[in-house]
Amino acid sequence: MALYAFGSNGSGQLGIGNTIDQSTPQRCYLSSELPGSPKMLVAGGNHTLLQYDEGTVYFAGLPRDGRLHQSGSSMSSIPIFQRTYMSALGNKVKLCSAFWDGSIFVNSDDEVFISGLGSKGEHGTGAKSASVTLQMLPNFPPLLHWSKVVDIACGIDHVVVVLEDGIVYGWGNGRKGQLSHPKEIVWTPRRFTDVGFKVVRAVCGREFTYLVGEPSSGQHTILGSNKWQVQSQAPASVPKWKDVGASWGSILVLEESGKIMSWGRNDHGQLAPHGLPHIKMIAVGSEHVIALTREGKVISWGWGEHGNCGSPTDENGDVRGRWNEIPNHTLDHPMRVIGVGAGCATSFFWTEDSEP
DSSP: OEEEEEEOOTTSTTOBSSOOOEEEEEEOOBSSOOOSSOSEEEEOSSEEEEEOTTSOEEEEEOOOSTTSSSSOTTOSOEEEEEEOOOGGGTTOEEEEEEETTEEEEEETTOOEEEEEOOSSSTTOSSOSSOOSSOEEOTTOSOTTTOOOEEEEEEOSSEEEEEETTSOEEEEEEETTSBTBSSOEEEEEEEEOOSOOSOOOEEEEOSSEEEEEOOTTTOOEEEEEOOGGGTTTTOOSOOTTEEEEEEOSSEEEEEETTSOEEEEEOOTTSOSOOTTOOOEEEEEEOSSEEEEEETTSOEEEEEEOTTSTTOSOOOTTSEEEEEEEEOOOTTOSSOEEEEEEEEOSSEEEEEEEEOOO
16 A cells, blocks of 8 residues: 655645655655555644554644654654554544644544644633643543544534534534534533434534535535535535535535535635546545546546646636546556545545556
8 A cells, every 4th residue: 555645745744755845646655564545534734644444543744743753742844654652542543633733533432632732622621722732531422422423523723523323512613603502612512402413424614514414314504604605505405425525615525426516615616627527535625625536536626726636727726617637657556546635735645556
C-alpha cells in the first residue's frame, strides 16, 4: 500500500517530507510501514491524521498536539507521517476527527480524548483555554444512554458526536445554531433537541452541521447558518445515500447509484459538475472534492489555489464546472487506487498493487 498527497503543505501536512505546496501527487513518507489501507483520513487547519483498523493513528503537520508524536511539540512542523503514541488511549482508536487546531479521538471503550488549541469550547471540558495535552472528556457519553459512539465530526471550531441510539451531542462554537438551541458557545457536551429522527451520520461545515438518518429513510437536517443557501436549497430527503460530506459552505451526497447530489456554495465550483462519471467514493475538503470513479480514476474539482485540485486551474485557481483527472505518472509500477481523502486544501489517495 502507498499513500500520495498534493495541495497545501506549508506546515508539512501532506507528509511528503517537505513544506512546499504540490499540484501533482507526491508519495508520502511514514515513520514505519503502513499497516494496510487507512480506515479514515481527517484533517484540521494544518495537520492530518490517518487512522487504521487496528487502532493506530499517524500524524503529520503542525504539532499543536503536544503528545501525539515522538519528536516533541517544539518542532515547527512534522513533514512525515509519524505514528502516535498515546498511552491514555491504549493505542486503540476507533474514531477520530480534527478541528482547526486540535484533534479528537474515541477509543475502544468509547472514551473521548481531546488535545489542541481553541478558545470557543472545542475541548468540551468547560475550560475557556484549551490545553495541548491529551485530556479525556469527563462523564461522556452520558451513562443514561448506555450507548456507544458511532460517529464524530468537527467544523473549524465545533464538535458533533453521534451515539448508537441516534442521539446527538455537541460542543464548541454554536453561535449560528450549528449545535442546536440556544445559539451560543457550548462549553460542555449538550444534547441536540431539534432533530426528530435517529441520526446515523454527521458532517460539519464552517458554521453548520449536517445530520442524516438511515439510507432507507433519507431523513436529514441542517442546523446552523443558511449562508450560501445551504439549508434553503436542501432537498426534502436523501434516500439511498452511500456517503455524505461537507465543505465549509456546501453539502455533497453520494448516492448508491454513483451520482452526486450537491447544494450550497459554488463560487469556486465546489458543487458537483454536470456530466460526472459514476462515482465510487468521495472526500470533501474545505472547498474542494476529490473522488474515485467506478473505473478507478481519481478526479477533483473546486477551489484549487494550492494545487489540491491538480491542474489546470483558471485565473482564480478554480476547477469550476468541470473536473481534473489526477495523473498517476508518479507511480513506478501499476497500482490500483482504493481510497481518497481530503482536508483544508489538501488531497490524498492510497493505492495497492494491481493484479498481474
